[in-house]
Amino acid sequence: MARKSIEREQNQHGHRYQWWEPGKVNICLLCGTAEHRNGKFYWAGRWSKVEPPCGSSEKAQREWYDAANPDDEMPGAFDAYKS
Numbered sequence: 001m002a003r004k005s006i007e008r009e010q011n012q013h014g015h016r017y018q019w020w021e022p023g024k025v026n027i028c029l030l031c032g033t034a035e036h037r038n039g040k041f042y043w044a045g046r047w048s049k050v051e052p053p054c055g056s057s058e059k060a061q062r063e064w065y066d067a068a069n070p071d072d073e074m075p076g077a078f079d080a081y082k083s
């Protein structure tokens, strides 16, 4: 279950989410994290129910990545955003 938009705007990591129509997801303008409507967060080809850190918090992002799940539900989704 996705969060309400007010909760999304006040996220503790400083993500700046914006609705991205082609992917039907909220994407952070700063780091590319995608919040899907099922409540999962996608970043760098992985997903988790835990929201990843934002910006250049490299150590925390690596820890999130290591703990997250490989994204085989939507292969190429991250690539589509990048292009």
Ligand SMILES: [Zn+2]
Binding pocket: 014, 015, 016, 028, 029, 030, 031, 032, 033, 053, 054, 055
């Ligand atoms: Zn972000």
